[in-house]
Amino acid sequence: MTTITFENVRGAGVAAERRLFTWPRAVVTLVAVIWLIPIKSYAFPVKLPFNLEPYRLLIMVMAIAWVIAALSGRARFSAAGHGRPIAAMVLVAIIALVANRTAIDAAGMQTQAIKSFSFFISYSVAYLLVSSTIARVRDVDAVIKTLAIGAVIVAAEAIYESRTKRDLFDDLHHILPFLVHIGPTRQNFAGGHLRVRASAQHPIALGAALAISAPLVLYVASRAATRLKRYLWFGATVVILMGAMATESRTVILALIVMLLMALRLRGRRLVRYWPALLVLVALTHVAAPGVVSHLYKRFNPKGGLVHQQQVRAGLRGSGRLADLKPGLERWSKAPLFGYGIGTVAATGDKLLPGQQTGAPGVSTIYDDQYMNTLISIGLIGLIAVLWFVWGSAAKLASAARKVHGEAGDLLSACAIAATGFAASMFTFDAFSFVQVTLLFFIISAVGLRARAAVLG
16 A cells, blocks of 8 residues: 555646635535525526526536636546546437437427436536536535535434424525525425425435535544544534434435445544444434434334335335336336436336336336436446446545545545445435435545545546
8 A cells, every 4th residue: 555645736826716706616606505405496586498496507607617618728627537437327318318219209208308317417517517627635625614514504404303393494485585486395204203304305315415425524524623623523423414314214324334334444443443423323313303213213124024115016106116126127128228218217206108107007106226217217328337437436436545545545535435325325215316415426426536536646
């Protein structure tokens, strides 16, 4: 192993710091908007073929500005060594739409297909914007700290929501009157108990977003200038984990277990001594959000057993994840290479193309498995591309973290752990349908891989 110091790879000069608009500030703003303005709930009051949401407007403005800067020679393109899987995902998604154009037109699903495709593309655009514009250590730190602060705020609100049954993010249009509320107030109950969602589209997505943020907050804590600040950041990590558990999501537990295993592999000796903190976390969660721990336990022990629960209602809306495997593979076998096109399969209630009907007429299956969803949407080639990007990111970051020590190694470890947690969670929910958590993952991957490129050269 070699020790590599995380140096600034590019200077920007004092004049650049005095500019009102800088790329790091734009990325920081994007992260804050993703965390604090619920996606698919608020938009600007303008009439367009699509809802002009704040995060979408910001990405479009940043993309246009970057293209202009690139054409004028003031910006450069960088995928941080991970451009091939990005290109493969985009290309396969386009081919899938083109290959299914006749069926999409016949079903009148052009708008749905294009809308879903735009969401999918926005992830890659966000990744490229961050990997192309974040170049210095201080810029990386600014993005990570913003992500950490946003996670703390949202987690604290989730704990508040668990106690009061009130989601403060549903009242955001009263604070920001230039936004309109475009979605109904949604509450999610399981066994008669409220599952919090805060600024996310769904409790599972919220839990996953908070879980993958925790390693980055610990990284910020490790870089704290004083002992007091370090303890405050450690406390913030506890709040984030409590907020994640307040969602009562089994996906969160899966992600945390996989993340812990990766953390032990990368930084085992430093972590083993802190195992009592897990007991403290459970106790604090029980106090801060009464009932969460017991309800989470019941979700792992449903009537008839967890495996049985996941095997029932095959082909129906809300069916079990294991029950969807056989009908899902049968549907995929009819379009094996490039699938049916993004937005045309039964994912989160999307319509079906002719010939895609499920076991119950008029009822669409929700694939709570992003890998199965991807396989059917963009086929085997598309699944390979997604695996290449998601697990490839985690693998590259983990490999680099094992070679690098110091602050750079800690950053790479944090990003690797987060990426692995997201990759594992994709087995148990259709992650790409939930914009907030997926955008955060792509941004974390971009920051981590950009840092990797900087320290490894």
